[in-house]
Amino acid sequence: MDFIDLKAQQAGIRDRLEANMEKVLAHGQYIMGPEVKELEGKLAAYAGRKFAVGCASGTDALLMALMALGVGPGDAVFTTPFTFISTAEVISLLGATPIYVDIDRRTYNIDPDKLEQAVAALKAGDPRLAPLPRLEGVGKLRPKAVIPVDMLGLMADYDAIGDIARKHGLTVIEDAAQSFGAVCKGRMSCSFGDIACTSFFPAKPLGCYGDGGMIFTDDPNLASLLESIRVHGKGSHKYDNVRIGINGRLDTLQAAIVLAKFEVFPEEMEKRQEAARRYTEAILGIPGIETPFVPEGYRSAWAQYSLLARDEAHRAFLQKGLQEQGIPTMIYYPRPLHLQTAFSFLGYKEGDCPASEDCAVRTFSLPMHPYLTEEQQAFVVKVLRERSAS
Numbered sequence: 001m002d003f004i005d006l007k008a009q010q011a012g013i014r015d016r017l018e019a020n021m022e023k024v025l026a027h028g029q030y031i032m033g034p035e036v037k038e039l040e041g042k043l044a045a046y047a048g049r050k051f052a053v054g055c056a057s058g059t060d061a062l063l064m065a066l067m068a069l070g071v072g073p074g075d076a077v078f079t080t081p082f083t084f085i086s087t088a089e090v091i092s093l094l095g096a097t098p099i100y101v102d103i104d105r106r107t108y109n110i111d112p113d114k115l116e117q118a119v120a121a122l123k124a125g126d127p128r129l130a131p132l133p134r135l136e137g138v139g140k141l142r143p144k145a146v147i148p149v150d151m152l153g154l155m156a157d158y159d160a161i162g163d164i165a166r167k168h169g170l171t172v173i174e175d176a177a178q179s180f181g182a183v184c185k186g187r188m189s190c191s192f193g194d195i196a197c198t199s200f201f202p203a204k205p206l207g208c209y210g211d212g213g214m215i216f217t218d219d220p221n222l223a224s225l226l227e228s229i230r231v232h233g234k235g236s237h238k239y240d241n242v243r244i245g246i247n248g249r250l251d252t253l254q255a256a257i258v259l260a261k262f263e264v265f266p267e268e269m270e271k272r273q274e275a276a277r278r279y280t281e282a283i284l285g286i287p288g289i290e291t292p293f294v295p296e297g298y299r300s301a302w303a304q305y306s307l308l309a310r311d312e313a314h315r316a317f318l319q320k321g322l323q324e325q326g327i328p329t330m331i332y333y334p335r336p337l338h339l340q341t342a343f344s345f346l347g348y349k350e351g352d353c354p355a356s357e358d359c360a361v362r363t364f365s366l367p368m369h370p371y372l373t374e375e376q377q378a379f380v381v382k383v384l385r386e387r388s389a390s
């Protein structure tokens, strides 16, 4: 059994994939070819955004977003420690300081109450109000932006986050790397924030066959800034460089591949809902295992289907039982970012983000993709149930 079955997907769309790739080989515009623009138009319409800018990865999407917003030294950027390293790495790369805000244990997403407390703590320079980096002069940092992450495919609480951001003048960047196709109260993933970022890494809900990403905004100035940053800060042409940028382009071939996959994407999203529903219905009754929580009005993109075991030993026991039956599982994520070695300079300690730390030792993910069969799922659940009873 595959954790994510990309081969089954490929078999179903092989003709479209080959036709799209053939087209690129025929026209030869490997860099910024017509497929890039076509994909930008289609995904902007799907997400309900005015502008989309294709880029080289989800990480570059976040980096370019922060660059376009002028984030740099002296700026504080609030984010969750329960995420992939990219989310916070780009903050530090630009010389700004990540401020970690703990999650709501039920959703794995940034807790708006704790965000409010963290902003207050920073403004007052008072770490008793909320954990802050143990850096000299931390109280002098400017509260600049917040990057909520739509963890595992479930969108963050954008109503509450939006209120806090408006109140404190924070820019919002949605990290939607895991949530393309998700819905929150009638609005699509990538439609929130001043800028939203997604990834086409192969294992994401909408993936390519390499690296790729996209940035969304409704602001024409930000869109043209992003287009300039994507190509080395170009001005009127490629050899007129008006700002510091990067090589952040999306390959034409990757855009052609995403175009083929996007044709079946809405259907795949429905299949993911069915698969998740089947898992949850069957697992709900197993003692000691918590199924994922999806708040009213939300549709997860189910990038992952993650459970919570009772504790770390229980998780290891369940994972081993599944593995012995050939069922792969993964842990997203085993160590929250505030405790990662790369961020040790921030001086965070164990206990600073207790919900994230708790989820990190209890969470594990089951195989999840649109081509999971009912039989496969029944087998996974059977093994899980038997293991739990033993």
Ligand SMILES: *Cc1c(COP(=O)(O)O)cnc(C)c1O
Binding pocket: 057, 058, 059, 060, 083, 084, 086, 087, 149, 175, 177, 178, 199, 200, 201, 211, 212, 213
């Ligand atoms: C995958 C991921 C990224 C980075 O995307 P890449 O395309 O791999 O660079 C950023 N944030 C989150 C939450 C992710 O899961």
